[in-house]
Amino acid sequence: MDTRPIGVFDSGIGGLTVVKEIMEFLPNENIVYFGDTARVPYGTKSAETVTRYAFQNTRFLLTKDVKAIVVACNTASAVSLDALQESFDIPIIGVIKPGAFAAVKATLNKKIGIIGTEGTVNSRAYERVIRKLLPEAEIYAYPCPLFVPIVEEGWANTKVSYMVAEEYLKPLKDSNIDSLVMGCTHYPLLMKVVDDVLEHKVKLINPARETALELKNILTEKGIENSQNVAAQYEYYVSDNPEKFKKVGGNFLEHDIINIKKIDIEKY
Amino acid sequence: MDTRPIGVFDSGIGGLTVVKEIMEFLPNENIVYFGDTARVPYGTKSAETVTRYAFQNTRFLLTKDVKAIVVACNTASAVSLDALQESFDIPIIGVIKPGAFAAVKATLNKKIGIIGTEGTVNSRAYERVIRKLLPEAEIYAYPCPLFVPIVEEGWANTKVSYMVAEEYLKPLKDSNIDSLVMGCTHYPLLMKVVDDVLEHKVKLINPARETALELKNILTEKGIENSQNVAAQYEYYVSDNPEKFKKVGGNFLEHDIINIKKIDIEKY
Known part of the structure; x- marks a missing residue:
């Protein structure tokens, strides 16, 4: 039993499809989401650049005391997951x-x-x-x-x-x-x-759905799921343009995005 | 008469439409182009972020000893041109x-x-x-x-x-x-x-065409046009993915992109 949040990051807004599935399959879990809207898209960038960004995103989420991280971005999962898993101590899973x-x-x-x-x-x-x-x-x-x-x-x-x-x-x-x-x-x-x-x-x-199920397995295996039956808390961070994230994000989550803040990701 | 190159920057590849017009109306001018392909697009980013990027791009072009700069990006022209003109000593023109x-x-x-x-x-x-x-x-x-x-x-x-x-x-x-x-x-x-x-x-x-004509006027007014009748030189720099720039850039310029290098724009 561990009430610390799940960290999720993506190059932008798309990772909300993963958040949506986590909300469905793990309704007790708190979630901290980071969308790298200042540097989106990752899909056209080099592996080296994407990996540098993925490390910054991970270091930012760790400041929020997350117990596990989901790399909700296909590009970053494809090119950076192994390096992340080698460098950090908590469970990190990708979508690939x-x-x-x-x-x-x-x-x-x-x-x-x-x-x-x-x-x-x-x-x-x-x-x-x-x-x-x-x-x-x-x-x-x-x-x-x-x-x-x-x-x-x-x-x-x-x-x-x-x-x-x-x-x-x-x-x-x-x-x-x-x-x-x-x-x-x-x-x-x-x-x-x-x-x-x-x-x-x-x-x-x-x-996105398969990843949420995999996350559920890992939390259970390690005994770090959150079984506290209180309303889960969701926090959203972006590197740019929180207004647009709020507006477009609704289509992804099918509910409103409330707690959203802009951060300077280059500092991490 | 001044043989130094014209600097042109854009958030990515689109500024090549401006380069194309400069090549047509100012065929003697050497050109150094920077496409910020690592951070494209600017259009969805905040004014503050875009201005920070525009300053980095300008500082990079100045290392190439340019005599004038064209901000070939509509977003950067819209939000950052005044600040650039106040901060640097050479002619800087936008597309707006x-x-x-x-x-x-x-x-x-x-x-x-x-x-x-x-x-x-x-x-x-x-x-x-x-x-x-x-x-x-x-x-x-x-x-x-x-x-x-x-x-x-x-x-x-x-x-x-x-x-x-x-x-x-x-x-x-x-x-x-x-x-x-x-x-x-x-x-x-x-x-x-x-x-x-x-x-x-x-x-x-x-x-793009109007900007090339405006640039021509400014160079003539200031007497810094290049009247040397030798083949102009074109250099291209990008912050990421030179291969894609080369491939897609052909559609914009209607001729091949040869001299292209990747640089780390965050250093400027």
């Missing part, structure tokens, strides 16, 4: 492994699709984990750069998002995959669009 | 004033449209300059957040860009404007789409 495990569990024909930002796809991070578990897997990975701005514009269920999804998913439709990793934190908001475009034939994996 | 002047010159019915990023539109920078020159102007300003990622995806002339433009420009079609400021450095690549969607009824102002 839980997503990859779920895909391997879900597939029957061993044809797995992955969509994400350019950074995530080019890093081949999901691919590497999937191949370790299922060496004979056929993997089809495609970047979908417009999906993030579409979600942030609030256009997730419009004609534009369907047209863009048709374009990006064309090669996946021809590939006969039976499961698809939604490998970017924004993409769960496009679940319906992707499902419709793929004609409900493909099992969609939401790494 | 030249664009606003051209719009005022172009309009007959005094109804002027402005499109740009959220940052530029919310700053009301074009609006302020236009109103100073033409207080009775009716101004219609709208952000078009998806235009930048569409251009960077290389989708400038596709069905998706037409559909997105139809959506964004709907209120402008009803407003009876006769001129429109393309208030983001990426937007010149969407000139044809916007012109088609507005049914060729609106005069489109390209601030």
Whole structure:
């Protein structure tokens, strides 16, 4: 039993899809979220830069006395998780492994699709984990750069998002995959669009949900879950533009963001 | 006569539309370009953050012995130009004033449209300059957040860009404007789409072109133009991901980017 909060960070707002799942599966846990809105996006930046940012974000969350950290950003999970785990003493989990495990569990024909930002796809991070578990897997990975701005514009269920999804998913439709990793934190908001475009034939994996379940396992194993039955507290920090975070964040969490502060992340 | 280079900076790759116009109108001038690809975009960041970045970018360009600086970024021109001009001794020009002047010159019915990023539109920078020159102007300003990622995806002339433009420009079609400021450095690549969607009824102002003309005037006035008739040299610096800059930059410049280096902008 440990009432300290869970730390979650992301390059921006997308990690709120992970927060949403943690709230659902671990309703007692306090959460401190950091969104690096001054330096978003990470997906187009080099591994070196992303790792430097990930360390700063982790050091900031540690000042909030967190008991575990979730790297809710696919790019940072892909390129920086090992270094973080080696350098810090608390449990740190990313979204890649839980997503990859779920895909391997879900597939029957061993044809797995992955969509994400350019950074995530080019890093081949999901691919590497999937191949370790299922060496004979056929993997089809495609970047979908417009999906993030579409979600942030609030256009997730419009004609534009369907047209863009048709374009990006064309090669996946021809590939006969039976499961698809939604490998970017924004993409769960496009679940319906992707499902419709793929004609409900493909099992969609939401790494945000798988990560929350993995976090639950780890807290239980280590006996550090919070079983106190009082309303959990949620604090949000951003490196820039808290107003926009508040406004757009509602679409992700389906409830209001109250405690939000701007910090100078370069200091950590 | 002065053979020192012109310094140009932008939050990323978009400023290359300004470089392209400088190459056309000032073919003898050497150019040093800095694209802040590690911290792009500026449009969603606070004025304070953008100004800090603009100072770093300027200090970097000064290490290259530039004789004048063009702030090719609408957001930085909008929020940081005055502070830069007060702090440094060489001519520094932005893209806002030249664009606003051209719009005022172009309009007959005094109804002027402005499109740009959220940052530029919310700053009301074009609006302020236009109103100073033409207080009775009716101004219609709208952000078009998806235009930048569409251009960077290389989708400038596709069905998706037409559909997105139809959506964004709907209120402008009803407003009876006769001129429109393309208030983001990426937007010149969407000139044809916007012109088609507005049914060729609106005069489109390209601030990149107007800025190059303004720079030409200033160099001539001060007698610091480069009249040496040898091939001009172009150097490019970015804060991250030179490979992507090289690849996408071709669409902007219509010729190859050769001399490109990555630098650590946080040091300046």
